[in-house]
Amino acid sequence: MNTLNPDHHRETRVLLVCGSGGVGKTTIAAAMGLKMSLAGYKTIVLTIDPAKRLADSLGIKSLSDEPEKITLPENNGGEMWAMMLDTKRTFDRIIEKYASSAETRNKIINNKLYQHMSQMLAGTQEYMAMERLYEIYKQNTFDVMIVDTPPVQNARDFLSAPQRMMNMINNSMLHLLLKPSLSLGKSGLKFLERGSQQILKAFDRITGFAFLQEMSEMIVAFKDLLGGFETRASEVNSLLKLDTTHFVIVCTTNANSIMETQDFFKQISDQGFNLKKIIINRVYEGNVLSPEKIKSCRDELVGQFSPAEADLLIDNYRLFVPMIKKDKRQITSITNSVGNDYVSTIPLFLSDVHDIKTLKMVADVMGWLDS
């Protein structure tokens, strides 16, 4: 069954592309988008920080934060759209949307910590990516949505983003302890229970009262958004768990990338998300030739090139053999631990990938996407 055929039951509606820094998430997300659009789907790629040349050649203006249509080289009835995620703007917009009053909104927007640091709040970028994904998902205008994600050090950062956001606002000690007391300043402390007093005193020494006040102001104001957040976070969470939502993990054959990927894989399966593929990118492909084979190749090459040139070719190939061997070893190791069906590779290309033509090359080696 061709699961991508629009006439069939649609297996994949949302594809989340995750992985650590620089491994090729943005490239692969764009290539998958291209492939699906060429297969006849109306596709959107939500992308984060694409290479400038890629954004330029796709014609995505930076920070528009709205879907833009991309001109495809051929037309099969599909469409490719792309949108650059701007987390700060999405954040601002959410605050507009969920704040119960202009007063709360202003409180947050004018909060010094929010102004300087909202992007640094734990899990914000990840959360915002999902928030925007959900908005567009609900509009129901696209067949397939592909989501590029910010690099994470570990899977937990990504998968737990909605929960962490909720924890911060919901469970943080602040609204239990601080709201009344802080408005009274330090003197408010004496009205608190002993335990709480101690914690506050400790905080005063560690972060200072001024900081605490800023922070609690922000969180208390966020609490106002909580109703909205709470519903939304659980909606996002169920979207992520739908049968039609799939994860793709991108990695390279470097030892630590493989390690992180195995951890990511475990997280995804433990938490009941659906994994589509682990894509090992930038692979040194090809065979390890036996010494006899190399010799016969050299003999054949000598028929066409000078012996010096034949040696140049052979020596160059020999240089790469350790890389080819390493990649084979790593691919086997990951395949053994997650199963053959879940692993696919993309070779290291001769050039960077930053236009439709080279994206098409990447798309062409992702055969698994159309079967």
Next chain:
Amino acid sequence: MLSEILDHRLVFVSGKGGVGKTTTAMLLALFAAKKKKRTLIVEMNSSGLIAPLFNTSSNGQEEISLAPYISGINLSPNKCFEEYVLKRLHFKALYQAFFNNKFVSNFLDAIPGLNDILMLGKIYDLERQYKNKLMAQRTYDLVIVDAPATGHGLSTLEVPRVLRSAVKIGPLNSHATDILNMLADKKKTIFCLVTLAEEMPVNESREYINALKERTNLNFGPLFVNAVMPEIKSLSRSIPSTESGINTIKNYHNLAVERAKLNQIYIKKINEFFPDFKKIVLPFQFNEIRDYRGLIPLLHLLTEGSS
């Protein structure tokens, strides 16, 4: 060029994800050790990759000896936090009330940049640490920090500045100020960026350096251009595709030629973008770097280049 780096006491090695920061930090440490400098390599909240590269392992945040003249530590934000708190809370009861509260941890999780500032604070302490109570000699001649990847959001190095402008008074403010002074001390501290000679890393390095130059006054050392493919002669004519063996050989010839060309194009760009930076080119290593021994060829190259 490397001796310029060794004239400092604190080196930050930074760059986009996967470009070779850890490799470069190791290389600098090996180089310094050769010059008999007592060197500490600091990892910031990583999964502890450096100790295994010296064929040892570490558990928890502790300084361990990795090789003659080389020690290592992998900072954990939690441990840094505990140390920071213990230094400021003298009463055990206070300390316990603090740490036993489950709401506290949720709150701490939410403080933006807290992890970064605490780890930088620990680096501040490590650099100033004395060998013994006589306080005559520092423990380390050189502290090399394998800093977190740049890109996407605020970088670790900017956290102290932002935090200080967001919080005008109090302990966090003075903590941030100490760290800022350390970062800005040009005699003491130097920043080395690592990049690949490819589109994305070069552009990101450019944006990163421009942003830092605009907002801070940091002392930039040489730029490391890593994993550059050596140039290879092209052939007098093209190779016909015949069978798989020849094809493989042909593909790798093309790959070598084209990747080397691509690297050279971006080296030109690097020279254009960063005219006032010294550049140190580290060639691509064809043998897998499994441990520190894999870096010896690069170390030789640098040692020759510097004498």
